[in-house]
Amino acid sequence: MKRFIIIPIILTTLTSIGQQSVTLEECYRLVVENYPLARQSQLFESQNNLDKAIISNAKLPQFNFDAQATYQTDVIEIPIPNTNIEPLNKDQYRATLSVNQLIYNGGATNAALHVKSAQTKTKQKQVDVNLYQLKQQVNQLYFSILLAQESELLLKAKQTQLEAKLKEVVSGIKYGVILPTSDKVLEAELLKIKQQFQELESNKTALIETLSQLIHQPLNASTLFQNPLVEVQLQQDLNRPELELFQLKKDEIAQSETLISKQNTPKLLGFATGGFGNPGLNMLDNSFQTFYTVGVKLNWNVFDWNSNKKQRQSLAINKDIVDTETETFKLNTNIALNQQQKEIDKIEGFITSDLEIINFRKEVLQTADSQLKNGVITSSAYITELTNLYEDENTLVKHKIQLQLAKANYNIIKGQ
Template identity: 55%
Template sequence: MKTLYLLGLFFLTTIFGYSQSNISLNECYESLKTNYPLAKQRAILEQQKEVELSAIKAKTLPQLNLNAQATYQSDVTEVPVPSIDIESLNNDQYRATLTANQLIFNGGKIKASQGLQNIISNRKQQEVEVNLYQLKQRVNQLYFSILLIDDQTKLLNVREQQLNSKLKEVKSGIENGVLLPTSDKVIEAELLKILQQTKEATNNKSKLIASLSSLIGVSIPIETEFQKPLLSIVESSDLNRPELALFNLQKQEIGQQQNILSKSLVPELKGFATGGYGNPGLNMLENDFTSYYIVGLNLNWNVFDWNANKKQLQALDYSKELISNQEEVFRLNINTALNEQQKEIETLESTITIDQQLISLQQEVVNTSASQLKNGVITTSEYITELTKLYETENLFNQHKTQLELAKANYNTLKGDIK
């Protein structure tokens, strides 16, 4: 019974999607690699490779050709010797043959073709990986935007609690005649604004979660907790982007094409056997249906091609140079983007240090304002103004912290350190 319960739970989880109470950035990456529609191409490409290799391998097997023909000739061969009684051939002639050709030697062209097909398949698989990897920056943007809204919502909740607590004090001050009768209305208006901002944040979060869920192919409930990643960056000159592996495979593909071209001038040797039945047979003087056979070897060698092969090899060399140039441009663009991202990280770290100092100073101002409000020295509006400044400072602090983690995630993504 327990086993059935567990199986049922697993089945429901599979149907209705993501059921965990929290999710991490790495889990989003993994789900993207697994569930994004483009990922289905991996299996399709693997099946395609097996079919292509099988078709190439079939060239090493005997090739059978069936040929049949019936003809009528206006004239036939005759022997112009009156003393020899040789019957003339019929004007209508028939022939059916079955020929088997077996490749014996072709300089390794088939093996080279199989190697090329493997490289082509690997290149296509790597193109899928590149396209999937490039979506990770979109995942970063959505994930950290959700974290930013979570931080904003937490601050709104804290501010709401502070205002509710202060509202009790203000109402008590009004009853005791210390504060003006409308002092509580200012706080109540501020509480309504917080309610409005909280609803807007919830709606925005719902939209972002829907976009992230659609992107990674996982159903994420609104109550799911998004874990804050603690990211670090490794400053080195090595790039691990999948595009670099793709450039390498493209060069390998061209190299293998050159290998096949170099073998195209190698002689090709085949053995053949032909069995036939017809009238006439091999003996052209026998006017009757007979069976016959022929066995032999066939050598095919393109001795001179007017340097066409050499020119094709040169053209492929230029293709290699183009790919090398594309790789050079890619590395330059990525390194430039990494430098910009590094500067942004340094700027945000400096900004966060100042934010902490501002929060500390503004907190002292709010504490003083709270005491002054309690004693009727300042109005509720003045207190709310200082409290709003603290909220805005804390909100900027959280925003800068999230932007810092996003900058680190984007740096690692640009560098290729995220798998």
């Protein structure tokens, strides 16, 4: 009995010695590591360190230097005769250096640091979300390459079978069993196969180049793309990075609420001022003097026209917005999962039918093979049946790759 074209997809898992191979999981890892957007996480961290250092400076002494020279049209005079008190000069000079040290602000500085850290985590998680969404693009490219890879194997099997059949036909023509032009039909079909090889190779090369750029990894036509064993586990819980992003947004809101609650807290500062000027602190001494003052001051915004309360109300609305975003995301994701499961079920049904069709095609081709040898049918009729079997086997391969892609997309939607 003749053996026909069936080529199991599992053949692509066999690697040649020294041949470069890549897996789907490696492509996931590489796109997350090498995509330009990935560098933003480190940039956000560096920016956060700088911003926190600026905020922390509020705990350090604050220095201010002031200098001024003035001329005024009038000065204070003592209206008491014979006191020998000289009036002040109309030109006056003063230079001071002041130091302010925060003693207490109700923890507002630490609260501001926590807000900045929460904001950075949110930005970094947004980067993770954007990178995660690239995985479906990787899926589409990877499984398209697998399909081209499998189609090449299948087409090669058809070519081998036609070449073997051509030898039989040439022999049959020689002995007068088969019509003289039958070999030309087979040769023409072999030329068509060469064209199909060129088209497959061109499409595969374009896909590989695109994937190579996406994951920033050198790939070429000789690279073997291993077929993943994609399993789907039906579970209720989602594990998407978007859910972590929503939680981080709520954490950021909570930290902002804490900061707002401390904005109206009394602030206690210590200060010291030293200076040199004419006049000094003694206004009756009309000469250049050194001077200094030290003390403590309290700053308390007793009434802010309900600004603090309104800011809290605004944050509460933001929290509700995040809750609605979370619910919407879960709803849309569950809808997408349900649709993807229906797609998986549909393709599995197609594969079952494909196998039955191929079995029928094999029986028909076996009969056609015998008829061709005996000169009952022409080479064209044989090629028709061979092409029918090839196309149905190609459909089976396509459906198997589509099934793997559907399962991989299901896992990405689920967050597995």
